[in-house]
Every structure is written in structure tokens, then in C-alpha cells.
Amino acid sequence: MAITVYPARHIHTMNPSQPSGGCLAVKDGRVLSLAPLDEIRAFGDVVVDERFADKVLMPGFVEGHSHALEGVIWDYLYLGWFDKVAPDGQQWPGVRDAESIQQRLAENLQRHPSGQPLIAWGFDPIYFAGTRLDKRLLDAVSSEVPIVVMHASLHVMTVNSAVIRAAEIASKRVDGIVRNGAGECSGELQEMPAMHLVFDLYGIDLFEEASRPHALKQYARAARREGITTITDLLNPLSESAIEAMRETTVADDFPVRLVPALNALAWEPEAGSERVRLAMQSNHDKLRFGIVKLVTDGAIQNFTARLMWPGYLEVEGNGVWNAPPETFHHMVQHYHQAGLQLHIHTNGDEAVEIILDALEEALTLWPRPDHRHTLQHVQLIRQNQLYRARALGACLNIFANHIYYWGDIHRTRTLGFDRCQRLEPTASADRLGITFGIHCDAPVTPLSPLFTAHCAHTRQTASGDILGTAETISRARALEAITLGAARTLHMDHCIGSLEPGKWADVAVLDNDPLDPALPLSAVKVHATLLAGVPTR
Amino acid sequence: MSGQVVPGIAVHLLCGFLGSGKTTRINTLIRRGELHDALFLVNDFGSLNIDAELIESSEGGVLRLSNGCACCGISGNLSAQLSGVRRWQRPPRQLVFEASGVARPRPLMQLFDAAGGYRLDRVELLVDLSALDNLLRDASVSDIVAAQLGDIDDMLINRWQAMTNAACQEEIRRITEWNSGARLQWLEPLEDSGAPRAGATAVGGPSFPVDAGTELVTRSVGLSGPLDCERLLLLLDAARPVLLRAKGFLRSRDAPEIAQLLQWTPGQARLTVQQGDKPAMLVLIGKGERNLERLAALIETEVTLAGSA
Ligand SMILES: [Zn+2]
Numbered sequence: 001m002a003i004t005v006y007p008a009r010h011i012h013t014m015n016p017s018q019p020s021g022g023c024l025a026v027k028d029g030r031v032l033s034l035a036p037l038d039e040i041r042a043f044g045d046v047v048v049d050e051r052f053a054d055k056v057l058m059p060g061f062v063e064g065h066s067h068a069l070e071g072v073i074w075d076y077l078y079l080g081w082f083d084k085v086a087p088d089g090q091q092w093p094g095v096r097d098a099e100s101i102q103q104r105l106a107e108n109l110q111r112h113p114s115g116q117p118l119i120a121w122g123f124d125p126i127y128f129a130g131t132r133l134d135k136r137l138l139d140a141v142s143s144e145v146p147i148v149v150m151h152a153s154l155h156v157m158t159v160n161s162a163v164i165r166a167a168e169i170a171s172k173r174v175d176g177i178v179r180n181g182a183g184e185c186s187g188e189l190q191e192m193p194a195m196h197l198v199f200d201l202y203g204i205d206l207f208e209e210a211s212r213p214h215a216l217k218q219y220a221r222a223a224r225r226e227g228i229t230t231i232t233d234l235l236n237p238l239s240e241s242a243i244e245a246m247r248e249t250t251v252a253d254d255f256p257v258r259l260v261p262a263l264n265a266l267a268w269e270p271e272a273g274s275e276r277v278r279l280a281m282q283s284n285h286d287k288l289r290f291g292i293v294k295l296v297t298d299g300a301i302q303n304f305t306a307r308l309m310w311p312g313y314l315e316v317e318g319n320g321v322w323n324a325p326p327e328t329f330h331h332m333v334q335h336y337h338q339a340g341l342q343l344h345i346h347t348n349g350d351e352a353v354e355i356i357l358d359a360l361e362e363a364l365t366l367w368p369r370p371d372h373r374h375t376l377q378h379v380q381l382i383r384q385n386q387l388y389r390a391r392a393l394g395a396c397l398n399i400f401a402n403h404i405y406y407w408g409d410i411h412r413t414r415t416l417g418f419d420r421c422q423r424l425e426p427t428a429s430a431d432r433l434g435i436t437f438g439i440h441c442d443a444p445v446t447p448l449s450p451l452f453t454a455h456c457a458h459t460r461q462t463a464s465g466d467i468l469g470t471a472e473t474i475s476r477a478r479a480l481e482a483i484t485l486g487a488a489r490t491l492h493m494d495h496c497i498g499s500l501e502p503g504k505w506a507d508v509a510v511l512d513n514d515p516l517d518p519a520l521p522l523s524a525v526k527v528h529a530t531l532l533a534g535v536p537t538r
Numbered sequence: 539m540s541g542q543v544v545p546g547i548a549v550h551l552l553c554g555f556l557g558s559g560k561t562t563r564i565n566t567l568i569r570r571g572e573l574h575d576a577l578f579l580v581n582d583f584g585s586l587n588i589d590a591e592l593i594e595s596s597e598g599g600v601l602r603l604s605n606g607c608a609c610c611g612i613s614g615n616l617s618a619q620l621s622g623v624r625r626w627q628r629p630p631r632q633l634v635f636e637a638s639g640v641a642r643p644r645p646l647m648q649l650f651d652a653a654g655g656y657r658l659d660r661v662e663l664l665v666d667l668s669a670l671d672n673l674l675r676d677a678s679v680s681d682i683v684a685a686q687l688g689d690i691d692d693m694l695i696n697r698w699q700a701m702t703n704a705a706c707q708e709e710i711r712r713i714t715e716w717n718s719g720a721r722l723q724w725l726e727p728l729e730d731s732g733a734p735r736a737g738a739t740a741v742g743g744p745s746f747p748v749d750a751g752t753e754l755v756t757r758s759v760g761l762s763g764p765l766d767c768e769r770l771l772l773l774l775d776a777a778r779p780v781l782l783r784a785k786g787f788l789r790s791r792d793a794p795e796i797a798q799l800l801q802w803t804p805g806q807a808r809l810t811v812q813q814g815d816k817p818a819m820l821v822l823i824g825k826g827e828r829n830l831e832r833l834a835a836l837i838e839t840e841v842t843l844a845g846s847a
Contacts, residue, residue: 172651172652173651174645174648175644175645192616192649193645193653194652195617196616196617196652196653197652197653199617200617200620200653200654201654205618205621207618208618237615307678319681321640324638324639325555325638325640326678327556327639328639331803334783351678355678362783365821365823366783
């Protein structure tokens with residue numbers, strides 16, 4: 001097969017022994033060479049493709065923690081505070097006051113099919129001090145068409161009077177139905193027992209939709225736009241239909257990313273779960289890779305549901321929630337470790353980190369296993385002694401750097417306070433200790449964009465412009481490594497992706513600007529295109 | 539058929555921590571014929587021991603529930619499952635819901651009370667009385683245990699048989715402190731499969747004070763020659779408050795020619811025959827240096843020496 005050569009303005013390879021180059025030579029989908037053109041010709045005839053001659057090339061980005069739910073959520077109307085880009089490229093400016101919310105709902109209503117509820121998402125009350133979204137505000141848009149506004153946390157929704165009537169909400173006795181002093185429903189429904197009344201009435205099941213080909217295609221499209229060439233779906237049911245949908249979708253030539261789904265361990269009895277992964281692995285091919293297992297331990301800091309060690313939350317009494325008994329986590333870690341599979345363990349709070357480090361220590365003592373690369377996910381509040389333990393145990397980290405921008409202000413003033421915001425997302429400490437780490441966005445929790453995630457880890461700047469904990473900033477180069485090779489290592493895939501090194505897949509992010517140019521913020525660097533296995537994606 | 543008022547699926551909610559006897563309770567209900575056309579929804583991830591034959595005879599089925607992604611919210615697929623089940627062509631008459639050990643009962647009770655097509659029929663909390671003290675001291679779960687005791691009045695008490703009268707009374711006093719309206723029912727000994735499951739105060743076994751350190755430690759014990767397997771399991775079970783895992787290769791006096799792999803976790807012991815020659819040794823993982831030292835010494839003297847004597 002022919003050799004294709006892409007000359008570029010510059011190539012950052014992330015390969016320490018050959019950190020830069022001027023030409024990328026591709027053969028059989030792999031990186032053949034990064035040498036000067038004359039040297040490349042020694043391999044045989046070449047076709048020179050000049051289309052990226054003025055661009056900067058990097059290894060394709062690796063998003064080590066996000067969800068295919070991102071591919072579903074854009075079927076509904078966006079009502080979030082921050083500007084976002086939909087998978088189709090449409091820009092959605094953030095809505096920042098009640099009038100803008102009403103206006104966007106009203107505009108959408110005009111094009112809305114009759115008889116269907118209007119469903120919106122992304123509303124984040126934590127940014128709306130003063131005004132409370134309630135049924136009156138939604139009734140002013142329509143008191144006839146059912147309107148459901150999912151909040152960003154997905155733990156709360158606000159509905160209008162049409163929904164309250166149809167779901168007979170006023171007559172139900174559930175704590176999560178918010179009422180005023182006179183006992184009248186405000187329209188706000190908190191947590192599942194209250195929200196179930198609405199889901200059940202309209203047949204809403206976002207997670208089921210996330211397993212369908214349509215969602216996967218949208219998800220891949222959104223990823224490609226941000227320079228991602230390998231993406232995870234870090235909580236997959238691995239049902240037969242889900243596996244089949246992923247297989248069928250990813251084999252298509254024009255599917256532009258490699259997909260790495262993780263089994264939702266808590267959905268399976270351990271023996272059956274590991275068997276399921278092994279079965280799914282028979283469908284593995286170059287663009288679909290089963291083999292990792294996800295375990296979700298606690299909740300999220302901004303929802304006050306992460307499990308924290310002393311002194312707990314700033315504004316709220318009491319601790320967060322466990323997704324299963326701690327004993328179960330021990331049992332699951334043991335089982336999947338012993339089964340030879342790789343674990344990705346959601347641990348937001350430091351108490352969750354502690355329990356999992358104990359479980360890993362136990363498992364490793366019983367079944368020593370070199371290079372297991374079990375990865376703690378999020379680790380937003382991991383303490384110095386825990387980082388040290390993580391290193392001693394050979395664990396990897398995937399750090400939720402985007403939180404600094406999206407909730408950093410909230411964490412300082414409402415959830416955690418000053419000190420713990422200094423160590424929030426401690427990328428520099430992980431780096432100093434030589435721990436293998438990636439950084440991530442957890443889409444749809446925050447937007448897909450590895451360059452923006454790298455920007456957060458590099459600057460530690462919040463949405464209000466505050467800087468949290470300068471001692472934990474990392475350099476541009478380290479941040480770029482975290483979104484490529486670092487994330488690839490946490491997925492145990494650095495033999496084939498994560499850097500541009502001869503023999504690896506030629507997965508490339510093509511950039512308009514040089515991400516190492518100190519004059520331009522990383523968040524302003526534009527993605528021009530991607531290559532998957534050396535072929536420009538569409 | 540048509541025009542008939544559908545009373546809704548009667549829900550029997552079972553709460554309680556891991557090992558508190560929820561599954562055994564389900565089996566008892568099945569055996570007594572108290573369940574008719576029942577569906578079992580299980581939101582716990584221990585092993586599911588419901589006897590398959592018994593389930594078939596009750597014409598029900600078992601559905602397993604997943605917990606959702608705590609980072610992106612929606613609580614697993616419970617909502618979708620409930621919507622689905624009630625729209626089955628022939629929905630079950632009863633739903634037995636085995637809640638996760640860390641579930642807070644109040645929201646679940648309200649869910650089944652409010653959800654269309656269901657009605658809350660019965661709520662029970664299973665309590666392992668011998669484990670209660672440890673659970674309430676454990677900072678990582680004590681708040682949840684307290685919520686369970688406070689939310690549910692009907693409590694079924696398990697694993698009290700091996701406790702002294704005074705210890706029982708003390709735990710009951712604490713329960714009524716959390717819930718003055720508690721109605722207690724004392725259950726018969728659990729019929730656990732596998733090895734005997736001794737509590738902290740197993741008759742004839744040594745005791746291990748939990749406050750002799752809580753740091754996680756590991757200790758290896760060399761085993762010289764074939765040993766008294768029954769005595770070893772008794773010791774490990776007695777050390778349950780401080781011992782988390784034990785694993786290793788051993789030879790039993792009953793069958794000294796075979797190497798066996800022992801895997802012990804609280805409440806469960808498994809011995810599997812191994813091929814070839816294995817180093818006879820045991821790895822213990824537990825809380826407190828002094829505790830494990832003591833256990834190791836006991837194993838060395840009582841199990842191996844006594845075994846060869
Ligand atoms: Zn996630």
C-alpha cells in the first residue's frame with residue numbers, strides 16, 4: 001500500500017525520543033515516519049498530501065471519561081448557563097436570566113409537534129441566585145403544552161402546570177415535590193421518586209436512548225469536532241442490544257472515532273459481569289474496544305452527594321451518598337482485579353478515595369498483578385497521603401480538571417471553602433509523584449473539549465476569573481500530554497494511541513494554531529480536522 | 539376483565555445491610571406460600587441465593603437493577619423498570635423489592651406509594667443484631683444505618699442467637715433510641731449455605747476487641763504440615779470483626795495429600811482443590827496490627843501445632 005506524507009507547519013509527537021517533526025508519513029493506517037521527506041523516501045514511493053501544510057499536528061485527543069449520553073441530550077432543548085456547541089456544530093449561547101429562558105422555550109414551542117411534552121435540559125440553579133425557576137415562569141410560556149426542564153445535575157426538574165395536572169402531582173406525598181407554605185406545588189421535583197411521576201407519564205428514558213446507534217453517531221460527531229480520536233463511554237449497560245448497536249455503528253468506515261465502553265459493574269452480579277466483558281471482547285476490532293469495568297462509588301460534590309472526609313461540606317450538614325455498600329466495592333474490586341480486567345472507579349470525595357485505596361491494597365496483596373493500571377476517576381479531592389498511596393499501589397488517576405472552571409467558584413464559596421480548592425484536581429501533585437494521569441470532562445456533565453480541559457489544568461481559572469491553587473497548575477506541555485498519552489495510558493492503550501510514534505495508529509488532531517504558543521490561550525486553539533488511521537475523518 | 543378496577547401491583551419492600559438476611563427472608567416467604575405471582579426486583583450485588591426452583595413454582599421472575607452514574611444523576615434504571623413492568627401484557631400481582639444495603643428507605647417508600655400502577659403493601663427492615671454495633675461505629679455507613687432504623691417500624695432481627703442476653707438488650711435499647719415505634723420480630727437462625735457464620739461472640743472462640751487498632755494490615759502465616767481445617771475456620775470466623783480477608787494454600791489433616799486454596803471473607807469460606815505443589819501459607823488482611831498478630835499466633839499454636847500433635 002502507498003505511503004502518504006502530510007507535511008505540516010509543526011508536529012508535536014508526545015514521543016520523548018522524537019518530540020517534533022515536520023512531516024507525518026502514514027502506511028497501512030499506522031505512523032511510518034516523522035522524518036524529513038528525503039529520509040521517508042527510503043521506505044518507498046510516497047504521495048505527498050499538502051492539505052495540512054500550514055497546520056500543527058498532534059496525536060488525536062483521548063477523552064478518558066465521558067458518556068454517550070452526550071449524543072442524546074442534544075435532541076432536547078439546551079437551557080444551560082454556559083455557551084455550548086451541539087454535535088451538529090450549532091452554537092448555543094448560555095441563558096442567564098429568566099426572560100432568556102422563557103424566550104428560548106417560547107421560540108422552540110412554535111416548531112414543537114403538538115401532543116408532545118417540550119423537554120429542555122442543562123438549567124443550573126446554582127448560578128441563579130435570587131430567581132427561582134418555577135411553574136409560574138413556565139406557565140407564562142404555556143400552561144397547555146407540558147414543559148419539563150431538567151436541571152444540569154439531572155437530579156431535579158421543574159415542570160409547568162400542565163405537567164402537574166397530567167401526572168396528578170399535587171395529590172402525591174413525596175418529599176421531593178417542592179411546595180410553598182400553603183401546600184401548593186412550585187413545579188420543582190427533586191430526586192427520582194418525584195421525577196419518576198413525569199418519566200413514567202411521558203416514557204422518558206435517556207439511558208436507554210444512549211445505547212442506540214443514533215446517539216453513538218451524534219456522540220462521535222461531537223468528539224470529532226473537538227479533535228478527539230479515541231473516546232470512552234464510561235458507564236455502559238453492555239446489554240445485548242447495546243453491544244450490537246456499538247458493533248454495528250463502529251464498523252462503518254465513516255465512524256470517526258475509536259470507542260472504549262466500560263461495563264457498569266453495579267448492574268451485574270460479579271461473575272456474570274466479568275463473563276459479560278469477556279463475551280463483549282469477542283466483538284473488539286480496531287475501532288471498538290471492550291475490556292474495562294466501571295464502578296461508581298459516591299455522588300458529586302456540586303450536588304452535595306460526594307462522600308467527604310472531615311470537615312465535610314461548607315454549607316450543608318451531613319455527608320454524601322454511597323451507590324452501594326462499601327463492602328460491595330471491596331468485593332467488586334477483588335473480583336474484577338482477580339479476573340484480570342481493568343477497573344475505572346468513580347471516586348469524587350476523599351472518603352470514597354480512601355475506601356477504594358483500601359480495597360485496591362487488599363486485592364493487590366492477595367493477587368499481586370504488575371501494571372494493572374486500575375484508574376481512580378475524578379479524584380477531585382484526593383489528599384497528599386492518598387496520592388502517595390495511589391502511587392505505591394500502581395494506580396492511575398483521571399482528574400476532573402474541568403470542574404475548576406465550571407464549579408470552582410461554587411466550590412470555594414458553597415461546597416468546600418478556600419483550602420480544599422487549593423488542592424482541588426491536584427494535577428501538579430500527581431505529576432510531581434510520577435503518577436500516570438489523564439484529565440477529563442465527563443460530558444455531558446461539562447462540554448467535550450480536551451483542549452479546554454488542558455486549559456483548565458494549566459490555568460486553574462474559574463468561570464468568574466478567579467485562580468484556584470496556583471501550586472497545582474501544570475505546564476502546557478504536561479496538560480497536552482494528559483489529554484493524549486496520559487489518558488491513553490489510563491486506558492491501557494498507549495501501545496497503539498496517545499503519541500505519534502512509528503508503529504502506532506496514525507490518529508491525529510489537526511490544529512489551526514500551535515498549542516505551545518504562549519501568546520494564545522489553550523482554550524483559543526482551534527481544531528481544524530482529525531485523521532483516524534491516517535485518513536481524514538468526515 | 540374490562541372495566542375492572544386495577545388495584546395496582548402490591549409492593550413488599552425489604553431493606554437492610556448486606557448479610558442482614560434479606561434473601562433468606564425472600565426464600566422464607568416463598569416457602570410459606572405467602573407470595574403469589576410475584577416479581578423480584580433486586581438492587582443488591584451480593585450473591586443472589588434464591589432457589590431457582592422455588593421461584594419457578596411461584597411463576598415470578600427476577601430482575602436485577604443497576605445503580606446509575608452518580609456523576610450524571612438519574613438513579614439507575616429503577617424508574618424505567620417500574621414503567622416497563624406495569625405495562626407488561628400481564629403484570630405481576632406482587633413485587634418484592636430487595637433494596638440495596640445503602641438505600642435510604644423513606645424515598646423508596648414514597649416512590650412505591652406515589653408511582654402509578656403500584657401500591658406499597660409491606661415494608662420490612664432486616665437487622666443483623668451481631669453486626670449493628672460495628673455498623674453504627676463505622677463512620678462511612680453509620681448515617682445510613684441510622685436512617686434505616688428510623689424510617690422503618692417493622693424490624694426482623696437476625697443473628698442474635700450467639701449473643702449474650704445483656705448484649706442483645708443493649709442493641710435493642712439503641713434501636714428504640716432511633717425509633718421508639720419499632721416493632722421487633724425475632725427470627726430463627728439463618729440457614730446459610732457454606733461454612734458456619736460465627737459472630738463476634740461465637741461460642742468457644744476467642745474475641746477480638748475492635749479498638750486494638752483500625753489501620754489496615756497484612757500478615758502472612760507459614761503453615762507447617764497438615765492442619766485442623768475446622769478449627770482454622772472457627773478462628774477466622776471468630777475474628778470477623780477485625781478480619782477482612784484470608785487467603786492461602788493449605789493441606790487438611792483429613793486429606794493431607796491434596797493442596798487446597800482457602801478463600802475466606804466475612805460470612806463465606808471456600809476451599810478449592812489445587813493442582814500440584816503449593817507453598818503452605820496463609821495471608822491475612824484485617825484491621826489493627828495487634829489483632830492480626832494475635833490471630834496469627836492463635837493459628838500457629840492451635841491449628842498447626844495441635845494438628846500435628
Ligand atoms: Zn461519569
